[in-house]
Amino acid sequence: DAKTTQPPSMDCAEGRAANLPCNHSTISGNEYVYWYRQIHSQGPQYIIHGLKNNETNEMASLIITEDRKSSTLILPHATLRDTAVYYCIVRVEDAGNMLTFGGGTRLMVKP
Amino acid sequence: DVKVTQSSRYLVKRTGEKVFLECVQDMDHENMFWYRQDPGLGLRLIYFSYDVKMKEKGDIPEGYSVSREKKERFSLILESASTNQTSMYLCASTLGSYSYEQYFGPGTRLTVT
Numbered sequence: 535d536a537k538t539t540q541p542p543s544m545d546c547a548e549g550r551a552a553n554l555p556c557n558h559s560t561i562s563g564n565e566y567v568y569w570y571r572q573i574h575s576q577g578p579q580y581i582i583h584g585l586k587n588n589e590t591n592e593m594a595s596l597i598i599t600e601d602r603k604s605s606t607l608i609l610p611h612a613t614l615r616d617t618a619v620y621y622c623i624v625r626v627e628d629a630g631n632m633l634t635f636g637g638g639t640r641l642m643v644k645p
Numbered sequence: 646d647v648k649v650t651q652s653s654r655y656l657v658k659r660t661g662e663k664v665f666l667e668c669v670q671d672m673d674h675e676n677m678f679w680y681r682q683d684p685g686l687g688l689r690l691i692y693f694s695y696d697v698k699m700k701e702k703g704d705i706p707e708g709y710s711v712s713r714e715k716k717e718r719f720s721l722i723l724e725s726a727s728t729n730q731t732s733m734y735l736c737a738s739t740l741g742s743y744s745y746e747q748y749f750g751p752g753t754r755l756t757v758t
Contacts (some may be wrong), residue, residue: 568745577649577735577749578688633680633737633747635688 543638546616552609554639556622559603564626567598569607569619570635573631578621578635581607612643649750651736654667657756664723666753668736676739677719678747679703679711681732688735694719726757 539557541638546552558567559622568583582589582596589596595608609616652667670677678693680703690703692711694740708730712720719738723730736750 566745567695570747577737578747578754579749580746583745617678633678633688635682637685637687 538636540620540622540626540639542637542639543642545642545644546609546612548614548643548645549611552612552616552641552643554607554609554620554622554641555604556607557604558622558624561602561624565624566626567596567602567605568623568625568633569594569596570621570623570633571616572621572638573615573618578633581620612641614643614645616645617641649738649748650737650754651750652732652752653753655754655756658723658726659758660727662723662726664726664755664757666721666723666734666736666755667673667742668719668721668738668750669717670719670738670748671717672738672740672741673716674738675716676746677713677740678737679709679719679721680735680737681705682735683732692720715744724750726755728757731755731757 566583566585569581570578572578582591582594584596598605619638619640621635658664659702676695679691680688680700682688689705689710694700694713697716710722734753737747739747
């Protein structure tokens with residue numbers, strides 16, 4: 535799986551959009567970009583994934599650059615409950631479902 | 646909603662003890678996983694299972710074994726606990742090999758003294 539680089543921490547004001555960047559410059563053509571988050575004292579939670587098109591679901595939007603070397607997870611209206619560590623992962627779709635998390639970004643949503 | 650439950654949230658054991666961590670999922674998922682999570686090391690796969698009585702080693706299987714006698718239950722066994730096995734243990738499941746979403750349990754924080 536390709537390696538990802540994320541900022542270690544970010545702050546966001548409650549109600550504002552949180553934009554979490556991820557660099558994955560060595561991504562290969564069959565690798566997807568996945569985002570998970572982990573709220574303190576809980577197991578990780580799937581958020582969204584995509585290959586090359588932008589994706590949106592009820593939790594977030596995923597914007598992938600045209601060259602696929604980076605992406606941004608957008609939480610459109612962050613709440614205090616979105617405070618968590620966010621992990622960006624790139625992997626092939628059928629990689630035995632195994633996940634490998636790096637350091638992630640610790641997002642702090644402040645009132 | 647899919648629910649993955651783990652037998653304990655917190656566990657304290659002594660060095661040399663045999664430790665059982667239980668995981669149960671209620672959505673008839675094929676694949677189940679055991680990870681450990683440590684600060685600075687991220688999430689590491691210990692073992693996984695894609696069917697009853699089937700198991701595969703992950704990245705760090707040494708010192709661990711697993712058991713999957715029923716589809717919904719996946720057990721992690723520490724035959725002789727050591728202090729370097731103090732960690733957060735996470736169980737997860739997915740419907741099948743092409744499922745993109747892993748469902749995680751709440752985790753068991755194990756301390757070995």
